[in-house]
Amino acid sequence: MKRLWIASSLVFALLLQPLAATAAPLDDAIALYNQKQYREALPTIRGEAKKGDSTAQWYLAQMYYYGQEVGQNYAECAQWSFKAAEQGNTKAQYGLGFLYEEGLGVPQDIQKAFTWYAKAAEAGHPTAQEIVATMYMKGLGVGKSYGQALRWYTEAAGRGSRFSRYQLGRMYFYGYGVEKDETRGAKYYEMAAQDGQVDAQRELARYLTGLKDQPGKRVEGVAWYVKAANQGDGESMSMLACYYSDLGDNNAALTLHRRAAEMDIALSQQEYGKMLCAGKGTEVDYEKGFIWLSKAAHQHQPQSQYLLGMMYELGKGVAPDEQMAYAWYSVADLYGYPPAAEHKAAVRLRLTAAQIEEGDAQAETIMSSY
Template sequence: MKKILKIMVVLAVIAGVYAYAFYKTPQQRNFAKTLTQAQAGDVSAAVKIGDFYAQGLGVEPSGAQAAEWYKKAAAQGDTSADWKLARLYIQGTLVKQDDEEALPYLQLAAQAGNVSAQTELARFYNEGLGGLSANKGDAILWNLKASAMGSQPAQQALRSLREADPDFYDVVNRFSATLLLAAQGDSQAQLSAGEGYHMGYPVTKNDEEALKYLTLAWQEGQLPAAALELAEMYRKGEGTSPDENKALELLGAAAQAKFPAAQYALGERAYKANPPNYQDAFAWFSNAAEGGLAQAQYMTGFMLMQGQGTERSVPLAIEFFKKAANQNDIAAQYVLGQIYWKGLGVAKDKKEGRLWLEKASAGGNLSARELLNQ
């Protein structure tokens, strides 16, 4: 009997050891099942595995493993993983706190519409975190987006930002409304959005965003102002690879649409070419001058005065100089002042000359001021 009892005790011990070694809790079984799915390429399962490691559910907590699985899911386009990964680095409890590492994932999540990420990105811009330059415009913009989705932290941040600078707040608020219109296909809004991002006001300069909006404004709205700005971006390689042929194509299209600024730009290219092409330059400048562009009126007058690309005509040159001068073109005012003061091709008229020189001087032309002093 004692022998039987001993055997039963041994068997019970063995059973206990076996149960201890091989028994799995429901959480452990769930982890194992999900891990198999994640290893087979299931993106949502990969996010869950990241969660399990982050929270210690069915497995020992591991920030490194959580980050690894979140990154796998993020690489396959899961934006929820972007936010979880960003938050992991921002909090710095399971992994080393690293705002710079968090930033790209935070931006992706915010752009995908994650309200928490938008609020956090606004804080990054407001405080200049993660390698970003502090920019109140971007802070307001991202808080506006999060606030529209009901984020109370964003609404509180907006109140503080508005109190600090109400005028600038209104500028960014209008820009935010412009972005909404641009997203709805409004070509004029797309142009304004592109110009804002290209100029870097009221938000951080972003050439990729500028290129996107300006391209939409040109392709869908056929706005020549957009083609002109795009031409400059392709010429300089802003937001894209430099492409001189593309730049000329866009510039030519805007000029053919009788956009004076584009016509002037082509005239300037022809004038500064080596060797200069004065005939083409004069043709483009005079076309832009007819469109009312003061710079083009000045250059048309200058070329008429010099006889470049056209017959010399002082009276006609003076007409164009006056058109430009009446639009407060300081260079034209100075030239008119010299023409009348010195009698260059016309009878001397010091009264008329002084009138134009004084206007040029008031506009900041130092040469006009010096001539008046003499």
């Protein structure tokens, strides 16, 4: 199952922080563990775990998870996590939720995953609160409930979770389980964006640049696109490229559209293809332009579908083929791109009945591949 939240390689590492009120020998063993002296730490940790100490049980579970001085064994990890979790160890409860979610050492069971995440969330574990909120939001392992999602995102946001602040922004911005309030949503976006949450930076930028009657906000929004793009966000690169294009800076626009296109951003695949065909910021390259427009066309970009029709009709970057031109014009027309209908009709006049029938079939094949 795809992780709800964070990469599995980080889950347990984030939890390895000593709990207070442990016995002195165990304190020493944990210190050795944190110094990666696993061989020296293992005897005490194992001994205390067998005596029922939940902290030791949790550390022993980690050693089995990572194979630290013991053979990697997810089943043993799950058993020791369960012993600690039953005693109220919050980190173990969260970890056990993760094991059930991934099916590591236990049968994969999203309902049990939710149960253990929820126990950790109730005990104040912020990441568990984020995950529980997301599970309520999506209806995973529990009935969908925007109200509960709002509750848990709010709890986690209060503990500093930038992801939860971003999610709260989305809920208020789009009215998921609450009255729609774009201003309040934008405030949550800004809180998360200030803390480096890339999705929040992009959405805040989208909101601010959309305030047409406030030019100063547009400039602020572009600055947030820059921050998100610098973190590798493809959509922000694409929007920045459009901004540079509007300013007439074709070199900057081309570079950003190329980077975003390579990240599978459909709009940039289209715009990069168009720039290659027009020779903006680069030499004219119809063949390469055709490739990128094809990628965009298969991502439901109607202008790209229309342009492919033109390239087939004119033989630009591809061998002339009026039947294929007719097929692509038909697809663009079905997607509601106005110029496509006229071109489709013009090409149709030059085709035989058999070619028209085959072109219609090709258009259906293209549509069915989406």
